[in-house]
Amino acid sequence: MSKHESAWLHVSGTARFTEDLTLDHPHALHAYPVQSPHAHAKVLGIDTTLAEKSEGVVRVLTAKDVPGENDTGISRRDEPLFPETIEYAGQAVVWVLAKTREQARIGAQLVKVEYEAMKPVLDLKDAIGQGSFHSAPIRMARGSIDQALENAEHLKEGELDIGGQEHFYLETHASLAKLDESGTMYVHSSTQHPSETQDIVARVLGVPRSEVIVQCTRMGGGFGGKESQSNPYASVAALGAKLTGKPVLVRLSRAQDTTLSGKRHPFHARYQIGFTSEGMLQALKLDLFADGGYSLDLSEPIVSRALFHSDNAYFIPHMQVTGRVCKTHKTSQTAFRGFGGPQGMVVIEHLMDLIARTLNLPPHEIRQKNFYTPEQTTHYGQQVTDAWKMNRVWEEALLRSHYLKRAEEIRAFNAQSKNPQNKNRVRGLAITPVKFGISFTMTAYNQAGALVLIYQDGSVQVNHGGTEMGQGLHTKIQAIAAKTLGLPTEKIKVMPTRTDKVPNTSATAASTGSDLNGGAVRNACETLKDRLLEVVAKFHKLEKAHLTLTDGAFWHGLEKLWTFEEAVRSAYYQRVQLFSDGFYATPNIHWDREKAAGRPFAYFAYGACVAEIELDPVTGMHQVLQVDIVHDVGESLTPSIDRGQIEGGFIQGMGWLTLEDLRWNDTGMLATRNASTYKLPTLMDAPDVFNVHLLENVPQEGVVFGSKAVGEPPLMLAIAVREALKDAIHTLTGHFADVPSPITPEVSFFASSLKKTHVLG
Ligand code: MTE
Ligand code: MOS
Numbered sequence: 001m002s003k004h005e006s007a008w009l010h011v012s013g014t015a016r017f018t019e020d021l022t023l024d025h026p027h028a029l030h031a032y033p034v035q036s037p038h039a040h041a042k043v044l045g046i047d048t049t050l051a052e053k054s055e056g057v058v059r060v061l062t063a064k065d066v067p068g069e070n071d072t073g074i075s076r077r078d079e080p081l082f083p084e085t086i087e088y089a090g091q092a093v094v095w096v097l098a099k100t101r102e103q104a105r106i107g108a109q110l111v112k113v114e115y116e117a118m119k120p121v122l123d124l125k126d127a128i129g130q131g132s133f134h135s136a137p138i139r140m141a142r143g144s145i146d147q148a149l150e151n152a153e154h155l156k157e158g159e160l161d162i163g164g165q166e167h168f169y170l171e172t173h174a175s176l177a178k179l180d181e182s183g184t185m186y187v188h189s190s191t192q193h194p195s196e197t198q199d200i201v202a203r204v205l206g207v208p209r210s211e212v213i214v215q216c217t218r219m220g221g222g223f224g225g226k227e228s229q230s231n232p233y234a235s236v237a238a239l240g241a242k243l244t245g246k247p248v249l250v251r252l253s254r255a256q257d258t259t260l261s262g263k264r265h266p267f268h269a270r271y272q273i274g275f276t277s278e279g280m281l282q283a284l285k286l287d288l289f290a291d292g293g294y295s296l297d298l299s300e301p302i303v304s305r306a307l308f309h310s311d312n313a314y315f316i317p318h319m320q321v322t323g324r325v326c327k328t329h330k331t332s333q334t335a336f337r338g339f340g341g342p343q344g345m346v347v348i349e350h351l352m353d354l355i356a357r358t359l360n361l362p363p364h365e366i367r368q369k370n371f372y373t374p375e376q377t378t379h380y381g382q383q384v385t386d387a388w389k390m391n392r393v394w395e396e397a398l399l400r401s402h403y404l405k406r407a408e409e410i411r412a413f414n415a416q417s418k419n420p421q422n423k424n425r426v427r428g429l430a431i432t433p434v435k436f437g438i439s440f441t442m443t444a445y446n447q448a449g450a451l452v453l454i455y456q457d458g459s460v461q462v463n464h465g466g467t468e469m470g471q472g473l474h475t476k477i478q479a480i481a482a483k484t485l486g487l488p489t490e491k492i493k494v495m496p497t498r499t500d501k502v503p504n505t506s507a508t509a510a511s512t513g514s515d516l517n518g519g520a521v522r523n524a525c526e527t528l529k530d531r532l533l534e535v536v537a538k539f540h541k542l543e544k545a546h547l548t549l550t551d552g553a554f555w556h557g558l559e560k561l562w563t564f565e566e567a568v569r570s571a572y573y574q575r576v577q578l579f580s581d582g583f584y585a586t587p588n589i590h591w592d593r594e595k596a597a598g599r600p601f602a603y604f605a606y607g608a609c610v611a612e613i614e615l616d617p618v619t620g621m622h623q624v625l626q627v628d629i630v631h632d633v634g635e636s637l638t639p640s641i642d643r644g645q646i647e648g649g650f651i652q653g654m655g656w657l658t659l660e661d662l663r664w665n666d667t668g669m670l671a672t673r674n675a676s677t678y679k680l681p682t683l684m685d686a687p688d689v690f691n692v693h694l695l696e697n698v699p700q701e702g703v704v705f706g707s708k709a710v711g712e713p714p715l716m717l718a719i720a721v722r723e724a725l726k727d728a729i730h731t732l733t734g735h736f737a738d739v740p741s742p743i744t745p746e747v748s749f750f751a752s753s754l755k756k757t758h759v760l761g
Helices: 007-012 018-023 049-053 101-110 124-130 145-150 194-205 231-244 254-260 299-308 341-359 363-369 388-401 403-415 473-485 513-540 564-573 639-658 713-733 745-752
Strands: 029-035 041-047 057-061 092-098 112-117 138-142 154-162 174-179 185-189 212-216 248-251 267-275 281-291 318-326 426-438 447-454 460-464 492-494 547-550 553-556 559-563 579-585 590-592 597-599 603-616 621-631 689-694
Touching: 018 174, 018 185, 018 248, 029 101, 029 231, 029 254, 041 092, 049 057, 049 101, 057 101, 057 231, 092 101, 092 231, 124 267, 124 281, 124 318, 138 299, 145 267, 145 281, 145 318, 154 341, 174 231, 185 194, 185 231, 194 212, 194 231, 231 248, 267 341, 281 299, 281 341, 299 318, 299 341, 341 363, 341 426, 341 639, 341 713, 363 388, 363 426, 388 403, 388 426, 388 603, 388 621, 388 689, 403 426, 403 603, 426 713, 447 513, 460 473, 460 513, 473 492, 473 513, 513 547, 513 553, 513 559, 513 564, 513 579, 553 564, 559 564, 603 713, 621 639, 621 713, 621 745, 639 689, 639 713, 713 745
Parallel strands: 029 248, 185 212, 281 318, 460 492, 621 689
Antiparallel strands: 029 092, 041 112, 057 092, 138 318, 154 267, 174 185, 174 248, 267 281, 426 603, 447 460, 447 579, 547 553, 553 559, 590 597, 603 621
């Protein structure tokens, strides 16, 4: 069992999150936003006089206080920190600093803002109709699409709406900033991307990056929501600290967090799909429109990833997929576990079901026979050399779940659904695959650094560029360092992530945290190991190559030469350097943006999921009876953590696809701001039977210790639940379940009754 490196702190309630740092800074000021009630408006005037007189209020931060740039946009300058034009309901206009949070709240209520309201674009389809886009279309294509569609044996076309998702990390956005005596700004931030936070804070303050240090000890969840969107809060805290000389804390309430920060992109898809009478894919033409919200943020790479995954695991000879980032007056939608991949995959899985229902063939057969073979390439030109793994994962999932036998049993059960003891319920079963590309599609981001320090007593500190958000990265890093240095994990201390230990880091994202930072840490540890081996070999007059370092000692065969500590002490007195940096850059990846072709991914992660549900058409409610997952994590560094990622990712995906329903009111204000109105999955929604199996004997070549990324791919396993629900609806109506996502109980209810089909959508 691999124990999470902070397990004890977590369960004893002593792990510190950013807000808890105020325990050490009792005089920190609290910042509170004044949020716009309008989705689109001009700010005509701001009157802060009353607020400034209010008890405890120290200062109101406005645009004129910004010494550097009044903008925190990461892709372009489109996110003013203190805006003149309001672009979404809830946008922060100014921030009030006070001695207590309550005083800051009252102060914020006393700020008078005069607005001139303008007409907002709130609906994705309105944005498409009006041509409200952030950027040019992104396209990937191969073959001759129009001809192939024309000649297709069967042709289907239609549309699909896919809802967004609130991250609902347990810890909302938080930053604490303070100055040191030399004017260096220290920012503790709940951020997945400390280097970018450093960059944006420096930009807002108008200072070089060397004047700003960003630290992230841990996050209470990020899920992509803190990849780019922590920067404004860090900037407000830093600006406040600079102007007042006091530490400043920004910590959002849940309702502030959900109304200020971006979510998973809602998508609208338009498709034309051609296939043979045997169910072989011939051609796919797909237009994906993403609701990017008010600013560009990460929307372009997110839409790209949706296009990269619009094939999922299937070879489609002729393909043309086009993506557009639409501009609406909403929060700026952002990274969320899977980064657009899930939306792309929901569409193709929907279509595999459509093909099966059209041809009246079993969906699982249609899916499997369209899998890539190892000679084939994707629509962007990457060969799927280990496509055999997809088949292996799939076959194991079928076998372990007794898929065929249960399909029969379910058929028998459903035939009896009118039986009083079945209470009209019907069951649905589905299996869906996951093939997910690992690497940042922006090739330059695929680099990482580390700094490993061995002290004279043989104890070890590891610094690396990745951040801990509950995914267990630090635990994996600890395991990698321990394995390389031949030490027990307790001897390795993983330090908080800081920009002054490892510079120019990438976001901990794209599931690459352990591949990249683990690679860098291993590299640093190998350097140190080599130096120590040299010292030991020299002293014992032996060949370095004949020595091993394991179990805390240096060995020559079975003979223990020195303990690790003895070797370290000796190295010190011989003036051998006992610390090292390490670096890793993913080899053999490239991407030509213009041609939309290349080898953007180091490898693919594979998984398959079987889900069985029971639907009550009277209420639309369902229960997930059983889930069987087979997932490929290579040689797991920490099996219990990987299992946790698979279970957690699956449940999070299931919530997105079946429960979580973002709603905005007529003015564009988010209506589902809290857990009272936004339905999150709980333990009660977890499958009654939940089997997770890690594929065995599949070390991933070229990745640290044969391991494999696991953070995002399992989320998409939950598409099996959506497809199982559609299977039940199909059983009830005899028609292809042409339902949007999420399939909430309302959607199931209307779709299950023939008369009411298509009412929602
Ligand atoms: N797991 C937990 N518990 N909390 C999180 O915030 N984020 C996910 C995933 N698993 C997340 C998580 C996302 S979006 C990503 S990209 C990866 O973890 C990032 O970490 P890794 O690259 O180290 O896997
Ligand atoms: Mo994860 S969406 O790449 O932070």
